[in-house]
Amino acid sequence: MDSSTLDIILKIIHYLFFAYAFSAIGSYIILSIISGKETIDYLKRKSFVNYKDILSSTMAPTITIIAPAYNESLNVVENVRSLLSNHYVNYNVIIVNDGSKDDSLEKLIAAYDLDKVDYIINEKIKTKPLRSGVFKSKNPAFEKLMVVDKENGGKADALNMGLNISTSKYVACIDVDCLLIEDALQKMIKPFLEVTDAKVIATGGVIRIANSCVINGGKLIDVNLPKSLLLQSQILEYLRAFLLGRMAWSRLNGLLVISGAFGVFDKKIAIDVGGYDTNTVGEDMEIIVRMRRYMEEQGRKYKVSYIPDPLCWTEAPDNYKIFISQRNRWTRGTIETLRKHRKIGFNPKYGSFGLLSYPYWLIFERLAPIIEVVGLLYFAVLIILKEVRWEYALSFLVLAYLFSVLFSIAALYSEELTFHQYKKKGTGYKLVLLSALEPFVLHPFILYAAIRGNIDYYFNKKKKWGEMQRKGLTGKEA
Amino acid sequence: MIDYQYFIDHFEEFPFLVQLVWRISVVLFLTIILLTIYLKVIRYHLRKKENEYKTFKKEYEALLVEYLYADKENEQISNEQQSIILKIKTHIPIKYKRKMVISVLYNLMNEVSGEMADSIKTLYYQTGLIDYALTRLKNKNWFVIAKGIGELRRFKVEEAHDEVAKFIKHPKNEVRKETQLYLVNLFRFEGLSFLNELKTPLSEWAQLQLLEVLQKFDDQQICDIKPWLKSKNDTVVLFALKLAQIYNQFEVKDILIELLSHKEKEIRICVIEVLTNLYGIEAKEMLKTNFNQLSIEEQLSFFKLLENLVDPSDETFIEQHLFHKNFEIQLLALKILKTINIDKFLSLNKLRSNKEVPEMYKFANNS
Numbered sequence: 001m002d003s004s005t006l007d008i009i010l011k012i013i014h015y016l017f018f019a020y021a022f023s024a025i026g027s028y029i030i031l032s033i034i035s036g037k038e039t040i041d042y043l044k045r046k047s048f049v050n051y052k053d054i055l056s057s058t059m060a061p062t063i064t065i066i067a068p069a070y071n072e073s074l075n076v077v078e079n080v081r082s083l084l085s086n087h088y089v090n091y092n093v094i095i096v097n098d099g100s101k102d103d104s105l106e107k108l109i110a111a112y113d114l115d116k117v118d119y120i121i122n123e124k125i126k127t128k129p130l131r132s133g134v135f136k137s138k139n140p141a142f143e144k145l146m147v148v149d150k151e152n153g154g155k156a157d158a159l160n161m162g163l164n165i166s167t168s169k170y171v172a173c174i175d176v177d178c179l180l181i182e183d184a185l186q187k188m189i190k191p192f193l194e195v196t197d198a199k200v201i202a203t204g205g206v207i208r209i210a211n212s213c214v215i216n217g218g219k220l221i222d223v224n225l226p227k228s229l230l231l232q233s234q235i236l237e238y239l240r241a242f243l244l245g246r247m248a249w250s251r252l253n254g255l256l257v258i259s260g261a262f263g264v265f266d267k268k269i270a271i272d273v274g275g276y277d278t279n280t281v282g283e284d285m286e287i288i289v290r291m292r293r294y295m296e297e298q299g300r301k302y303k304v305s306y307i308p309d310p311l312c313w314t315e316a317p318d319n320y321k322i323f324i325s326q327r328n329r330w331t332r333g334t335i336e337t338l339r340k341h342r343k344i345g346f347n348p349k350y351g352s353f354g355l356l357s358y359p360y361w362l363i364f365e366r367l368a369p370i371i372e373v374v375g376l377l378y379f380a381v382l383i384i385l386k387e388v389r390w391e392y393a394l395s396f397l398v399l400a401y402l403f404s405v406l407f408s409i410a411a412l413y414s415e416e417l418t419f420h421q422y423k424k425k426g427t428g429y430k431l432v433l434l435s436a437l438e439p440f441v442l443h444p445f446i447l448y449a450a451i452r453g454n455i456d457y458y459f460n461k462k463k464k465w466g467e468m469q470r471k472g473l474t475g476k477e478a
Numbered sequence: 479m480i481d482y483q484y485f486i487d488h489f490e491e492f493p494f495l496v497q498l499v500w501r502i503s504v505v506l507f508l509t510i511i512l513l514t515i516y517l518k519v520i521r522y523h524l525r526k527k528e529n530e531y532k533t534f535k536k537e538y539e540a541l542l543v544e545y546l547y548a549d550k551e552n553e554q555i556s557n558e559q560q561s562i563i564l565k566i567k568t569h570i571p572i573k574y575k576r577k578m579v580i581s582v583l584y585n586l587m588n589e590v591s592g593e594m595a596d597s598i599k600t601l602y603y604q605t606g607l608i609d610y611a612l613t614r615l616k617n618k619n620w621f622v623i624a625k626g627i628g629e630l631r632r633f634k635v636e637e638a639h640d641e642v643a644k645f646i647k648h649p650k651n652e653v654r655k656e657t658q659l660y661l662v663n664l665f666r667f668e669g670l671s672f673l674n675e676l677k678t679p680l681s682e683w684a685q686l687q688l689l690e691v692l693q694k695f696d697d698q699q700i701c702d703i704k705p706w707l708k709s710k711n712d713t714v715v716l717f718a719l720k721l722a723q724i725y726n727q728f729e730v731k732d733i734l735i736e737l738l739s740h741k742e743k744e745i746r747i748c749v750i751e752v753l754t755n756l757y758g759i760e761a762k763e764m765l766k767t768n769f770n771q772l773s774i775e776e777q778l779s780f781f782k783l784l785e786n787l788v789d790p791s792d793e794t795f796i797e798q799h800l801f802h803k804n805f806e807i808q809l810l811a812l813k814i815l816k817t818i819n820i821d822k823f824l825s826l827n828k829l830r831s832n833k834e835v836p837e838m839y840k841f842a843n844n845s
Contacts, residue, residue, distance in 0.1 A: 044621055048628060048652050050687075057686050059720060120841040122805040193686065196679035196713070391492055395499040402506040409513050416520055423528075428521040432514050 066162030082218025099152025204258030260284030282333015331453025
């Protein structure tokens with residue numbers, strides 16, 4: 001190969017990297033603009049709503065909260081209390097104890113005066129069998145609660161058990177350790193009842209980080225910014241993802257994922273598609289993609305809705321080991337889902353789902369870490385070969401950095417002008433500072449976890465869920 | 479001393495693209511600085527606004543309580559009340575203060591009734607707040623109009639009926655919804671007359687809101703819902719079915735039976751549910767005859783109806799469906815059989831050829 005051919009190849013590579021980076025930046029800008037518009041529209045519409053109107057309505061549709069629990073003995077009693085204190089009228093709670101090895105069940109039996117009941121399960125979705133059985137409370141105060149003890153089958157299997165048992169029209173699938181705001185169900189059910197020109201198949205909510213927040217009696221009392229840089233960075237990351245990213249995709253009806261921590265589903269559609277996939281670690285994304293695919297193939301008009309209000313607060317990983325394990329799983333989940341449904345990608349038969357949402361996820365979510373690492377390696381090679389043109393490299397590096405800081409600040413603006421949760425003096429300054437630091441304190445670990453996720457996906461198929469050590473939402477920072 | 483000229487000369491030697499990127503970077507950097515400063519300003523204002531809100535709220539609440547408990551002079555506004563009105567009047571030209579007064583007035587109105595509520599309404603008129611609300615109806619922005627209608631509803635301004643009713647066919651859903659709520663809140667069942675001509679869908683959310691408003695009234699004398707049950711707008715039919723169920727409209731049973739043949743499955747299912755509540759035994763024969771043509775959901779609804787309204791003459795029909803392919807129907811069939819013929823139910827124990835039956839049988843037997 002002569003030097004001119006090599007030059008041409010190198011130029012093509014450079015242009016490809018260049019085009020990728022600028023299309024990524026371009027897409028973020030477009031998504032922020034769309035999300036801004038959607039947020040304004042949402043707040044305008046919301047200003048007319050009195051959620052109390054349907055609080056007492058017995059005609060309001062029934063909702064079942066399904067919360068799988070595995071070795072949650074530490075907090076399960078308190079967490080269930082929080083789930084039982086929702087203000088919605090027609091709802092019940094199913095706790096699926098997924099073969100816990102600890103004393104979760106015993107604690108629940110003692111705390112809620114549970115008694116084993118005769119129960120026959122309509123197994124619309126195949127699941128692992130019951131272990132101790134189904135329990136209901138003898139105390140009328142807890143009549144909404146049902147505890148199902150089954151053999152361990154994983155989160156997806158536990159959720160499927162809940163889907164089989166629920167008799168409600170809608171199901172809210174949540175992580176048992178999540179703290180739901182009292183009017184969360186009213187807000188989440190609204191799109192299902194309000195949209196008349198399409199069928200709403202699912203609604204996703206924003207997940208907020210509860211570490212360091214003050215929680216008492218299952219209620220959020222005070223919102224604090226944690227001291228740990230890792231937790232602070234995750235807060236910023238969640239704000240960007242939920243307030244800028246998902247809000248825009250909601251407007252485009254292109255949401256491919258609803259967080260497993262809190263989402264409400266049309267139960268019939270969820271069952272018709274076969275429930276949660278037990279063979280993936282990204283069951284939350286997979287079920288949405290499958291439900292959308294099902295609706296597209298049926299030729300039915302549908303919508304996956306999204307509520308930006310801070311309705312669900314959860315504990316985020318507070319050390320890098322657990323954080324990396326979580327992100328590794330998210331990466332594998334994304335790869336598994338996109339691979340399983342590759343038929344959708346770039347397929348005009350699936351409309352904007354196939355031509356916009358899927359390609360975006362593939363190119364800017366699935367491939368991004370790989371392209372970034374390839375870019376870094378290529379850059380290293382160029383350094384070794386002394387082929388780096390530093391005036392270009394430095395200028396683009398600075399531009400990329402400043403853009404990422406600006407994008408984070410845009411997310412902060414979105415938060416301040418809408419929900420304004422971090423009210424305390426000095427927090428704004430900390431968050432801005434964090435926008436500048438986050439590319440160094442969080443991004444490298446996300447990149448590392450994503451690459452590990454790719455390696456584990458292709459070379460370590462046995463790897464499933466990682467362990468998440470709970471410390472409990474007590475307001476004390478770890 | 480820094481030699482800036484050196485940097486400038488060096489910069490000008492860069493290729494155009496690099497110069498452009500640096501220029502954009504400088505713009506981004508300055509934007510970040512400006513946004514950071516402005517964020518601080520915004521946060522300061524938000525905190526200030528929150529504190530001001532608390533202070534003004536306390537102030538207005540105190541004023542209003544003073545107004546409400548001031549001595550009246552022969553049912554007329556007293557001097558003391560007049561001075562409070564004047565004081566509030568000076569505040570309301572400022573938008574955020576006006577919003578606060580309205581919010582305090584409305585919250586208070588929700589907590590009191592009778593004469594006190596009337597006094598608040600008088601204050602609303604006397605301070606001129608009503609004029610601001612009526613002006614909003616003339617605005618071109620749908621959001622402002624809807625807000626105006628909402629306010630007139632909350633303060634029960636019946637005189638604005640004609641002005642508000644004009645918006646019942648407004649292209650924006652929120653405006654239509656606010657108009658519907660205004661009409662029903664103020665004119666109860668009479669306000670539902672908009673359903674006669676409603677062409678746009680009435681969402682389930684809107685239906686629930688209207689039902690909640692209607693159920694708050696003591697007067698439960700419902701108007702004639704028959705025309706709505708025959709409406710071409712399916713959502714109006716669904717709403718009328720809900721009314722029939724809540725207000726036990728036995729007199730519309732004949733229409734309900736006709737609706738069992740409605741083209742929309744959702745309506746047919748809803749009709750069966752309403753008939754269950756209205757003791758609609760007349761529907762049984764028709765549903766039994768057409769049972770195999772019904773969808774699974776309708777069949778299930780019918781079995782739920784039978785669970786409540788079964789009599790011994792249904793036994794043969796129930797027996798035919800003891801092995802229905804649908805789990806829930808099968809279970810209901812067993813339970814119903816148990817209630818009408820326990821001997822026959824107990825004799826089913828021998829039906830062990832189907833693996834499913836014993837467990838379901840046991841469950842039905844124990845329940």
